[in-house]
Amino acid sequence: MRSAKLYQYQLPMDTGVILRDQRLVTREGWIVELCNGDTVGYGEIAPLPEFSQETAEQAGEQAQKMLESWVKGEALELASAFPSVAFGLSMAELELAGGLPSEGNYQVAPLCSGDPDDLVEELSKMPGDKVAKIKVGMYEAVRDGMVANMFIEAIPAIRLRLDANRKWTPLKAQQFAKYVKPEHRAGIAFLEEPCKTPEDSLAFALETGINIAWDETVRDEGFEVKAEPGVVAIVIKPTLVGTVQRCLELVKQTHDAGLTAVISSSMESSLGLNQLARFAAWQTPAVIPGLDTMQLFKAQLETPWPNSNLPVTALSELEVVWQN
Ligand SMILES: O=C(O)CCC(=O)c1ccccc1C(=O)O
Numbered sequence: 001m002r003s004a005k006l007y008q009y010q011l012p013m014d015t016g017v018i019l020r021d022q023r024l025v026t027r028e029g030w031i032v033e034l035c036n037g038d039t040v041g042y043g044e045i046a047p048l049p050e051f052s053q054e055t056a057e058q059a060g061e062q063a064q065k066m067l068e069s070w071v072k073g074e075a076l077e078l079a080s081a082f083p084s085v086a087f088g089l090s091m092a093e094l095e096l097a098g099g100l101p102s103e104g105n106y107q108v109a110p111l112c113s114g115d116p117d118d119l120v121e122e123l124s125k126m127p128g129d130k131v132a133k134i135k136v137g138m139y140e141a142v143r144d145g146m147v148a149n150m151f152i153e154a155i156p157a158i159r160l161r162l163d164a165n166r167k168w169t170p171l172k173a174q175q176f177a178k179y180v181k182p183e184h185r186a187g188i189a190f191l192e193e194p195c196k197t198p199e200d201s202l203a204f205a206l207e208t209g210i211n212i213a214w215d216e217t218v219r220d221e222g223f224e225v226k227a228e229p230g231v232v233a234i235v236i237k238p239t240l241v242g243t244v245q246r247c248l249e250l251v252k253q254t255h256d257a258g259l260t261a262v263i264s265s266s267m268e269s270s271l272g273l274n275q276l277a278r279f280a281a282w283q284t285p286a287v288i289p290g291l292d293t294m295q296l297f298k299a300q301l302e303t304p305w306p307n308s309n310l311p312v313t314a315l316s317e318l319e320v321v322w323q324n
């Protein structure tokens with residue numbers, strides 16, 4: 001016997017969370033609950049403003065229609081669904097089928113959003129691999145170069161992940177590279193999407209010896225994973241990619257090409273983030289996922305994130321907008 005519920009959530013964000021050009025004050029999304037007899041599976045559907053094409057409202061309407069068919073015993077038509085809807089529903093089906101292992105990888109690559117000195121201190125206390133992520137491309141490229149250099153000099157074992165989100169022209173990218181001493185460039189595990197076009201990013205990697213990773217490019221029309229000089233990693237943001245099956249396929253293609261797959265957050269609530277940590281432990285066990293986004297919220301949802309002190313809203317406190 002199938003039944004399902006659709007919950008709506010709104011969670012307050014920390015002040016100063018900026019997505020591209022927009023301040024994100026409240027994170028909005030949906031939680032689907034699929035039941036079959038005594039078993040239950042959850043999924044989160046949360047289009048990310050400025051990144052997803054669909055709005056939360058459109059995603060919610062589509063999810064409800066699909067749930068209506070699902071409870072009648074029909075299969076979910078995930079191929080034609082919005083990526084966020086396809087991800088949330090396929091994750092709920094996977095959990096319902098017992099296919100998502102319970103153990104998660106809760107190690108994170110700390111995101112440096114404030115004072116670099118705070119991060120240096122945090123990293124010096126971090127056991128194991130010292131991986132950190134810094135957003136670049138927001139201020140002067142020269143400053144970004146100096147910050148990267150400073151981190152590598154302060155913590156020689158560091159594996160820095162930098163993310164320029166396609167902000168730089170080739171000239172700006174060169175200005176950045178100039179400030180990272182050649183002997184320090186290996187301390188950069190990868191730099192995500194340095195330039196506005198993939199071609200310019202590839203040329204940058206070849207000219208500078210700085211390894212790059214694809215993130216936005218993974219969602220470009222016609223993208224295929226392939227080994228290319230200078231490319232070492234593929235960032236997978238399931239909420240933006242689509243079905244769990246497509247994510248599994250991307251992970252496999254990435255590994256077959258000899259590259260690193262990094263499961264990363266699209267600012268899901270703690271419920272969705274926990275599922276991503278479980279997906280990462282299962283599919284990319286040797287890699288620290290890019291999930292350090294709980295700190296951007298002011299509240300959690302249902303499943304607490306390890307070591308977070310933020311208050312937790314239970315699912316039972318949310319409005320059920322549809323059930324059957
Ligand atoms: O990848 C990570 O480590 C954290 C997630 C992250 O950076 C991110 C989260 C939401 C939207 C865009 C981005 C981004 O990669 O710029």
Ligand SMILES: [Mg+2]
Pocket residue numbers: 163165192215216
């Ligand atoms: Mg990125």
